[in-house]
Each structure stands twice: as structure tokens, then as C-alpha cells.
Amino acid sequence: MSAMDKVSNKDFVLKISTQSTNLKIIRDFITDIARKAGFDESASFDIALAVDEACTNVIKHAYRGGDDKEITVKVRYDSDKIIISISDTGKGFKSELEDEAAVKKRLNSLQRGGLGIFLMKKTMDEVVFDKDSDLMNSVKMTKYLH
Amino acid sequence: MQTDIKMNIVEKDEIATLHVGGYLDAHTASKFESKIQELIQSEKYNIILNFANLEYISSAGLGVIMGNIEDIRNHDGDIKLTEMSDKIYRVFDLVGFPSLYEIYKTQEETESSFGSKS
Numbered sequence: 001m002s003a004m005d006k007v008s009n010k011d012f013v014l015k016i017s018t019q020s021t022n023l024k025i026i027r028d029f030i031t032d033i034a035r036k037a038g039f040d041e042s043a044s045f046d047i048a049l050a051v052d053e054a055c056t057n058v059i060k061h062a063y064r065g066g067d068d069k070e071i072t073v074k075v076r077y078d079s080d081k082i083i084i085s086i087s088d089t090g091k092g093f094k095s096e097l098e099d100e101a102a103v104k105k106r107l108n109s110l111q112r113g114g115l116g117i118f119l120m121k122k123t124m125d126e127v128v129f130d131k132d133s134d135l136m137n138s139v140k141m142t143k144y145l146h
Numbered sequence: 147m148q149t150d151i152k153m154n155i156v157e158k159d160e161i162a163t164l165h166v167g168g169y170l171d172a173h174t175a176s177k178f179e180s181k182i183q184e185l186i187q188s189e190k191y192n193i194i195l196n197f198a199n200l201e202y203i204s205s206a207g208l209g210v211i212m213g214n215i216e217d218i219r220n221h222d223g224d225i226k227l228t229e230m231s232d233k234i235y236r237v238f239d240l241v242g243f244p245s246l247y248e249i250y251k252t253q254e255e256t257e258s259s260f261g262s263k264s
Contacts, residue, residue, distance in 0.1 A: 020171070020173035023171050023173055023204075024171070041233075045233050052204050053205055056172040059172065115205035115208055116204070116205040118205075119205055119240060119241065122240045122241075
């Protein structure tokens with residue numbers, strides 16, 4: 001379930017449910033915009049990786065809460081940078097019942113989380129977690145073209 | 147749309163090669179973990195991860211390798227990596243894998259490196 005709204009030429013929003021199967025859709029969305037913004041293939045890969053890691057954190061939180069929520073990915077670029085904000089602003093709703101062992105297994109693979117934040121900081125120029133927000137997960141990342 | 151991971155195991159002498167293709171992220175990492183566990187449970191401790199067809203890896207995939215290496219090395223085995231593209235190597239490089247794991251250009255070189263151990 002996804003909806004992509006083109007707000008203006010350089011503003012994009014993707015709202016998508018917190019399912020790990022959607023990570024590929026999110027990466028493709030980001031890679032396309034990063035290329036449009038002028039980043040080369042390698043830098044676009046880095047940006048998509050950082051966004052994947054941030055969204056994985058949101059998904060991890062959603063699983064912990066037992067809810068299926070929505071991730072909002074907002075992207076803006078101008079002549080010298082791309083700014084990406086990620087949050088789980090959507091209203092929570094109970095996901096369909098899932099086999100307990102499957103959930104445990106998935107959580108286990110998602111929980112090795114420290115590396116993800118490390119990669120976000122390595123691949124982006126600025127990573128800011130919004131601690132004042134009442135949202136559980138909100139992060140803003142910037143990468144400059146030069 | 148293809149979002150999945152493709153894996154198969156090829157065994158040759160005392161070496162098991164796990165060919166991993168597609169996308170290794172938080173969605174597919176549990177399948178990757180199961181394959182590694184399968185090798186450990188059948189006491190295959192000389193493991194080559196061949197990433198020739200791997201399109202993508204995130205920390206979830208790196209975490210699986212890191213989470214199992216101690217067990218494998220305690221059994222006098224190792225996980226060695228090979229045939230990855232430049233973009234995949236870059237992710238390993240960012241987190242310092244080259245100083246912790248043996249990474250080779252070709253499958254053949256990797257197999258030989260196990261041979262030279264004994």
C-alpha cells in the first residue's frame with residue numbers, strides 16, 4: 001500500500017506501511033530522486049542505504065509496538081543538496097496476526113541496529129534525530145552535492 | 147517487482163559456498179541467517195559467501211555475518227567473502243569488514259586460501 005505525491009518539482013512524499021517488504025520500494029523511490037538531483041550512482045546508492053537503515057529502525061519500532069503503522073518519507077532537493085525526513089506519523093493499526101516464531105525471527109534480524117545508525121552517519125553529511133518530537137522515530141538527513 | 151533474495155549452497159571437499167543473489171536487507175536477512183545456521187548445524191565451518199549476484203546489502207545482512215562468525219571461528223572455520231561488486235564492497239569497507247574478514251576477488255582464490263590453512 002503506497003501513495004506517492006509529487007508536491008512540487010523538487011518536493012516528494014512517500015507514505016507507505018511499515019512492512020519490511022516495502023524497503024525495496026523505498027530505496028527505488030529515493031534512488032530515482034537522488035539521480036534527478038544530480039548525485040552519481042555511488043552517491044545515490046549511499047543515500048538509499050541511509051534511508052533504508054532509517055526506515056528499518058521505524059519498522060523495528062512498529063513491530064515492537066505490535067502495530068502496523070505508516071512511514072512518511074519526505075524528500076526535497078535544490079542545486080546543492082538533498083534533504084530527507086523520515087517519520088512514523090501514520091495512525092497505528094493492528095496488523096494481521098502473524099506466527100509468533102516468524103515475528104521473533106524477524107525481530108532478531110532487525111535488532112542488530114547499531115550498525116545501521118553508523119552507516120547513516122557514514123553515508124550522509126548530516127543526520128539529526130528529532131528528540132523533541134512526540135513521534136517515536138523521526139530523523140532528518142542531508143547530503144551535499146559537492 | 148523483485149524484492150527477494152536467491153541462495154544456493156555448493157559443497158566441494160570441506161568447503162561450502164553459499165551463493166547469495168538479489169537483495170539482502172531487513173526483509174530478507176532472516177532467510178540468509180537460516181542458511182548460515184543450516185551450514186553450522188551440519189558442521190560446515192569453512193564457508194565462502196559468493197556475492198557475484200548480490201545487488202544490495204544493508205546492515206541487516208552485515209549483522210548476520212557478524213552474529214555467526216565467532217561460533218564458526220571457534221570451530222576452527224571461517225567465513226570468507228568473494229566476487230562482490232564495487233558497490234557492495236563499499237558497504238563492507240564503510241564498516242571496516244576488510245580488516246576483520248578475508249575478502250577475495252575470485253571464488254578460486256578463496257577456495258585456495260582455505261587449502262593453505264591446513
